[in-house]
Amino acid sequence: MMALPELLAPAATVQCARAAFDHGADAVYIGVGPHNLRARSKNATPDELQGLLEFALEKKRRVYVALNTMPGDDALPGIESLIVSLVKRKIAPHAFIVSDPGVISLCRTHAASVALHLSTQTGTFNGAAAAFWARQGIGRIVLPRELALGQVRALCSGSQTEMEVFVHGAMCVSISGRCLLGVYTAKRHPNQGDCPQPCRLRYRVSPLYDNETESGEWYTVEEDEAESGTPVRAFVFNSKDLCCLPILDRIVRAGVASVKIEGRNRSMHYVSSVVKVYRAALDSLAQGGEYAVKQEWREELDRLDHRPYTTGFYAGEYLLQDVEDSRPLPAVRIVGLVREIVAGRTAVVDVRNPFNKGDRLNVLPVRKERMPYEATIREIRDTQGRPVERALTNRIVIVDAEEGTELAAGDLLRKCEGTGKPLRAQ
Numbered sequence: 001m002m003a004l005p006e007l008l009a010p011a012a013t014v015q016c017a018r019a020a021f022d023h024g025a026d027a028v029y030i031g032v033g034p035h036n037l038r039a040r041s042k043n044a045t046p047d048e049l050q051g052l053l054e055f056a057l058e059k060k061r062r063v064y065v066a067l068n069t070m071p072g073d074d075a076l077p078g079i080e081s082l083i084v085s086l087v088k089r090k091i092a093p094h095a096f097i098v099s100d101p102g103v104i105s106l107c108r109t110h111a112a113s114v115a116l117h118l119s120t121q122t123g124t125f126n127g128a129a130a131a132f133w134a135r136q137g138i139g140r141i142v143l144p145r146e147l148a149l150g151q152v153r154a155l156c157s158g159s160q161t162e163m164e165v166f167v168h169g170a171m172c173v174s175i176s177g178r179c180l181l182g183v184y185t186a187k188r189h190p191n192q193g194d195c196p197q198p199c200r201l202r203y204r205v206s207p208l209y210d211n212e213t214e215s216g217e218w219y220t221v222e223e224d225e226a227e228s229g230t231p232v233r234a235f236v237f238n239s240k241d242l243c244c245l246p247i248l249d250r251i252v253r254a255g256v257a258s259v260k261i262e263g264r265n266r267s268m269h270y271v272s273s274v275v276k277v278y279r280a281a282l283d284s285l286a287q288g289g290e291y292a293v294k295q296e297w298r299e300e301l302d303r304l305d306h307r308p309y310t311t312g313f314y315a316g317e318y319l320l321q322d323v324e325d326s327r328p329l330p331a332v333r334i335v336g337l338v339r340e341i342v343a344g345r346t347a348v349v350d351v352r353n354p355f356n357k358g359d360r361l362n363v364l365p366v367r368k369e370r371m372p373y374e375a376t377i378r379e380i381r382d383t384q385g386r387p388v389e390r391a392l393t394n395r396i397v398i399v400d401a402e403e404g405t406e407l408a409a410g411d412l413l414r415k416c417e418g419t420g421k422p423l424r425a426q
């Protein structure tokens, strides 16, 4: 049986972390307070982290805490007091994710027993750099997305340090966040965890005017044609999203210790869905035989809010970013979370978006051995047991799904935008 790497999932909140564990993640990474690269995510409080660690311990899973900003001197005391307060309360995550040598030194001083994972932000591009970081006590290196698979393989075999790679999620058009676009457009800094993502926007390229006289050149813009056929705006910076499902077997065979899903700004639905697919893919690899991407995995990833997928730089297209046709694709809408089961097909549902009696919904099952399926909602009742035609946002309702449906607490109910049908496969 093939040895599998850890499946590592992002968590914007502890609820998201628990959902990731339920759907098959071995580990999650989460921020505590603002000192991480998702400063505007909800993140966790120390109390929530403590609860999550207890939950993870029970399930034999791991929790890593991101401390991976590049702080100035003014921000270091805040990071130090966070580390000290966690230590005082005996809250010990399985690792801190760090990028700055100053923060590494604070972790070493105050929390020497907590493992350190070096963030992709630091940029470890060669074996000498990996050896350097190993000597600093780094137990795992998160490799840059810009490496080719051969380079990943060489780093894994030439180092005692564990290597972690991204397999799914958004890509920067710059090298792992080394970018000032957000500072120019919104005075928000990626290295302080606050990128406004201007690279994701559509742009119109126009000439400069000097005293009413046109100067400079017009550039050809090929995307986003208006109905008249006139090109208007384009995604000139935006990268496609990473999806390594087609090459997951080669990534695992390269010897990585962990495969990581990007997206600490992403919803619980997104994380649950991506984790479920990669769990299924890894488990199928463990069974041996020829690895093949199943249609149902592709369909599930296509249901998510994403840009077209790419396998990124792993094929060896070093320093070539894939921006062509990178407009976001439509996604499914989450309409409810199953709170508890009354009977097999009757469930208490926490409504996130409206749905109607008779709607055909797509179920993302929490049980990791089950893939998504469709079910018609036969009846909806309010908490008093009165029949209603429509479930409204933020209400609790009881639904009866069609005969044969087996719901479970934690299942997500979804609706495909527009047509109510699953979105196209890639």
Ligand code: SF4
Pocket (backbone or CB within 6 Å): 171, 172, 173, 174, 177, 178, 179, 180, 181, 182, 190, 195, 196, 197, 198, 199, 200
């Ligand atoms: S603007 Fe885009 S490329 Fe730059 S750091 Fe933000 S997400 Fe990355």
